Amino acid sequence: MLNIVLFGPPGAGKGTQAAKLVDKYNLVHLSTGDIFRENIKGKTELGILAKSYMDDGNLVPDEVTIKMLESEVDKNSSAKGFIFDGFPRTTNQSEALEVFLEGKNTSISVMLALDVSEQELIKRLLLRGKHSGRADDANEEVISNRISVYNKQTAVVADFYTNQNKFEKIDGIGSVEEIFDRLSNAINNHNVTV
Numbered sequence: 001m002l003n004i005v006l007f008g009p010p011g012a013g014k015g016t017q018a019a020k021l022v023d024k025y026n027l028v029h030l031s032t033g034d035i036f037r038e039n040i041k042g043k044t045e046l047g048i049l050a051k052s053y054m055d056d057g058n059l060v061p062d063e064v065t066i067k068m069l070e071s072e073v074d075k076n077s078s079a080k081g082f083i084f085d086g087f088p089r090t091t092n093q094s095e096a097l098e099v100f101l102e103g104k105n106t107s108i109s110v111m112l113a114l115d116v117s118e119q120e121l122i123k124r125l126l127l128r129g130k131h132s133g134r135a136d137d138a139n140e141e142v143i144s145n146r147i148s149v150y151n152k153q154t155a156v157v158a159d160f161y162t163n164q165n166k167f168e169k170i171d172g173i174g175s176v177e178e179i180f181d182r183l184s185n186a187i188n189n190h191n192v193t194v
């Protein structure tokens with residue numbers, strides 16, 4: 001299996017690149033943010049809970065997020081691999097994912113981390129907020145909280161994969177195609193079975 005963690009701060013371009021990687025490598029895309037937003041739209045119990053955290057730019061509690069992610073993986077038992085987008089976002093989540101995948105005799109192949117400056121992130125998120133209809137993109141205070149949550153709680157997740165020699169930093173500035181080529185090269189050059 002090819003299991004990719006697509007990593008990077010809010011606005012780094014994970015969603016755009018994930019869609020292209022899914023096509024090229026025939027993977028299942030699991031975006032925790034998208035799944036939460038679908039639940040919010042459907043007014044499910046999970047959606048109502050998630051919304052109270054997301055609107056302020058805070059993380060949804062680990063227990064809820066991990067359970068949801070595992071059930072999404074289980075729904076796709078015939079998948080050739082996954083792109084995890086927006087997960088794991090805490091060390092707890094990385095550990096839970098490792099144990100969970102081990103139980104399925106598989107593991108994360110590589111973490112691809114999109115590197116984008118904070119100034120560029122804020123610019124991109126505010127621009128996206130004009131069209132995306134996402135409340136968390138429209139408000140500069142919420143954006144800056146999301147970046148600060150990323151720096152405080154999520155950035156350390158990179159260490160978890162660095163320690164396993166699975167971390168690849170990718171320059172996230174350039175055209176969509178240029179960045180996609182960098183990601184594809186990293187996958188092809190990393191020691192993974194496609």
Ligand code: ADP
Nearest residue numbers: 010011032033034054058059060065086087089
């Ligand atoms: P972005 O990467 O632009 O912040 P996402 O769509 O990935 O957007 O996430 C939106 C929000 O969903 C986050 O701010 C957080 O509240 C929630 N969320 C997404 N993934 C997770 C996760 N793995 N753990 C906790 N909360 C999450």
